[in-house]
Amino acid sequence: MRQWGPKQWSDMEAFEAFLDDGGMVEPADDMPEEYRTAVFRFIELHANSEYMGGLCERDWIPRAPGLDRKLGQLAKTQDEIGHAHLLYMVGADLGLKSREQMLEDLFAGRTKFHNVFHYATPTWADQVSIAFLVDAAALASQQAVFKDCSYGPYKRILRRIITEEGFHMRQGEEMLLCLAEGTPRQHDLFQEALGRWWLPALQLFGPPSRPNDVLLRWHIKSERNEVLRDRFVQKFAPMLTGYGFELPDPVARCEEGTGRWELDDIDWAPLLATFENKGPDSARRLQTASGAWHDTAWVRTALDTAAAREAAA
Ligand SMILES: [Fe+2]
Ligand SMILES: [Fe+2]
Incomplete structure (x- = not known):
């Protein structure tokens, strides 16, 4: 009933x-x-990661090669910051913390953001790697959450985010193809x-994932981390080698007979370092993010003042 x-x-x-049920x-x-705490922490991590990812995209607006790529960066920055806004609102509604x-x-540094945004992007090919690999990995994770998510507002917001992430992944594929089929220098740039x-x-x-992960038990996530990773390897290892690139460590090798790609052991130390904000670019990224938020305080004040005046009129 x-x-x-x-x-x-x-x-x-x-x-x-x-x-x-x-x-x-x-x-x-x-x-x-x-449950409230678990779902809130998960959404807060996602929101923080969208925000940090958006700033990473923003860094490349002036440096992207050509007007089309700059417009692409601009649109993607807007999307990612928009995702962060939506998620911070959904998180705040749980009543544990304000935005x-x-x-x-x-x-x-009291809360986390995803490991990938703790790294520097020294060349345009790093940005292409983010669009091709990271957006695809993020999309796969978000689709797995969306499939069986028990928290209504998060599931509804994910529908929109996933649609936009799909565009990011396609854009990444197109940019990768340009480098893969480009000059030897472009090919090398992506390989590096x-x-x-x-x-x-x-x-x-x-x-x-831990055997008794509450995120799985409470249907906040629907797939174990290692299952999602394996699915990603089965798709991306053949694609990258097919484009003529060599897989770096941990290497994935195609098993004769089964056709499955088996991954070498993963060194978890770099991931653990990012959990403590000790990644290669963590400090600079956090400083930039904090600066961007505080430098734009006047915009928020102006909007709040205008809204208050309108309400009083
Ligand atoms: Fe996003
Ligand atoms: Fe994205």
Whole structure:
């Protein structure tokens, strides 16, 4: 029977049975605090990562080669910052932190953002690697969340984000093809960048999921990290080698007979360093992000003042 108004559950067992049955949780529902915290942390990490990713795209607007590529960077920056805005709003609605608190915690290093945005992008080919590999990995993760997400507002926002990420991935493929089929120097440029981005892209999925991961149990995620990573390898290893690139460490090799690509052991130390904001470019990126937020305080003040005046009129 359809239940109207905020939902309530007698205990965790009843709540988990509701989730297993495909039930959706809404912000006004009387959800267990453990669930509220888990879903909030997950959304906050996603929001922070979109924000940091957007700034990474912004860095390349003036440096992208040619007007078309600059326009592409501009549009993608707008998309990523828009994703961050949407996610910060969904996060704030859970009532644990305001958007301002989430941003201050990010700048102070109290919360995390995805590993891939802790690295520098010294050449245009690094930016192409992000669009081709990182956007694709992010899209795969988000699709897996969307498929079975039990938190209503997050699932609805993901539908829009995923649509735009699909464009980013296609744009990445087109840019990669230009380099793959371009001059030997362009080919080499991407090969060098691949050496810097293959491992971070594989680690974007996170370390192997714990057996009792509550994100899986409460249908916030639907796939284990290692399953998503393997699916990514099966798709991207043949594509990259097909374009004539060599896979760097950890190398994936195609097994004769099965046709499966088996990945060498992964060195997790670089991922763990990013968890502590000790990645190769973490400090500069956080400083830039904090500067961008504080430098634009006047815009927010002006908008708030105008809205208050309009309301008072
Ligand atoms: Fe995004
Ligand atoms: Fe994206």
